[in-house]
Amino acid sequence: MIVEKAARETLTAVELDLGDELVFALAGGDVRRVVLEKSWSTVHETNLADTHQPRHGGRTVCRCACQLRIDGHAVQMVRWIGSQRSFYQPRELFGMRIWFDGNQDLFEHLLENHGPCRPGKRARFAVQDASRRICPVLLHPWCPLPPGSLRIEDCYEGLDCWMGPYWGGEAHGGLDVNHPAGTPIWAPVAVDDHEMFDHVDRGANNNRWRGVHGWADGSVWRLGVSHVIRLLVPEHEPVPAGTQLAEGAGMLTGSHEHSHFTFAVREPGAGPGDEILLDPWILFWQMYQDRRLTAAP
DSSP states (O other): OEEEEEOOSSOEEEEEOTTOEEEEEOTTSOEEEEEEEEEEEEEEEESOSOTTSOOTTOOEEEEEEEEEEETTEEEEEEEEESSGGGSOOOEEETTEEEEEEEEGGGGGTSEEEESOOOOSSSEEEEEEETTSOSSSSOOOOSSOOOSSSOOGGGSTTTTOSTTOEETTTEEESSEEEEOOTTEEEEOSSOBSEEEEEEOGGGTOSSOEEEEEEEOTTSOEEEEEEESOOEESSOTTSOBOTTOEEEEESOSSOTTSOEEEEEEEEEOTTOOTTOOEEEOTHHHHHHHHHHHHHHSOO
């Protein structure tokens, strides 16, 4: 299958099966051809006899890998899951910035019963022209940013990064950031519409928020936060970027008070429900970049 995409003002989310070709037009008009040739995953280390039998205290680190052929050149990419290297830098190759988000092969080792995160096709990527940001505006921090970068030890029990092996064997469908109950949750971009789609007062086991932002290029971002204590902006009202919209980290947080973040992209022309899930770290990565751009020495 040939998938044709062009660089726009926001990043492109794409999933490929083996043999699929991404034809990606850069901002200057040059075209890159990216073919997914191979995809695999391995367990780097674990203290479990069987990662399909997770248990409290279980710890696992996995690697996702793929081989691409970009304009005829073989390129191998590795994505670490469950270690500090999960907070990775995107690759800049052939004028593109490429995030290798993960592959289906990971789920030969991990279960998917801790929130959706399995790619819809063999491998999942986010791609952007290397001269552009992931979006045309500065991103406000979603929550107070830990100094320097996110740390794996601050992802719940040091396990719950995006697709991280919770209890050593359950891929985690979100990114957890440990911080105290009541920590402010801000809108990283302007939110067009938002709601608490789950609430304990309505019989759910958690308080879960989601908001959407539609971009001028036709793409839509869906943002999510769980473990919310309360909303500070009424549902379905627009939320300006930087507004504190909630107090977080205070409902069903388990052994560590934390907020659970999710991120999905609906490509231009796709229908509701056809979003592609991505690692929220991509947003946090841009937030850290923007703090460096705007902070005084």
